Amino acid sequence: MTVGVLLITHGDIGAVLLQSALDILPMCPLPTLNLAAPSGCNTERVLQDARHAARRLDSGDGVLVLTDMYGATPSNIACRLRTFHHVRVVSGVNLPMLIRVLNYPELELEELADKAISGGRDGVLTCASKDTTYAE
Numbered sequence: 001m002t003v004g005v006l007l008i009t010h011g012d013i014g015a016v017l018l019q020s021a022l023d024i025l026p027m028c029p030l031p032t033l034n035l036a037a038p039s040g041c042n043t044e045r046v047l048q049d050a051r052h053a054a055r056r057l058d059s060g061d062g063v064l065v066l067t068d069m070y071g072a073t074p075s076n077i078a079c080r081l082r083t084f085h086h087v088r089v090v091s092g093v094n095l096p097m098l099i100r101v102l103n104y105p106e107l108e109l110e111e112l113a114d115k116a117i118s119g120g121r122d123g124v125l126t127c128a129s130k131d132t133t134y135a136e
């Protein structure tokens with residue numbers, strides 16, 4: 001069995017991140033679904049959709065839910081899933097976080113959540129320094 005991954009984000013953020021990850025990786029090693037929570041959405045309806053998605057993804061090892069911004073609607077919906085399912089919620093999803101998660105399909109839920117956090121944090125860098133020369 002493996003952990004499922006559910007992205008709950010504003011608009012198409014999750015879909016774009018997932019497609020970008022699949023463009024980079026040769027395959028998607030974990031069962032993964034995306035759920036959009038657009039501005040002004042019916043949160044109860046999105047919660048119902050999220051509960052259904054979590055049921056589909058959970059093969060017994062739980063579901064890692066990745067959201068884009070803590071305290072916003074997608075994150076609040078994700079946190080409400082904890083009442084119904086064995087989930088771990090990590091906010092601040094970015095492409096390095098998602099790639100890191102998908103590169104460790106053998107990990108258990110808690111370890112995978114830790115990998116998500118380290119991937120997201122380690123993927124934020126300053127790319128240029130004052131010594132860098134750019135070709136024009």
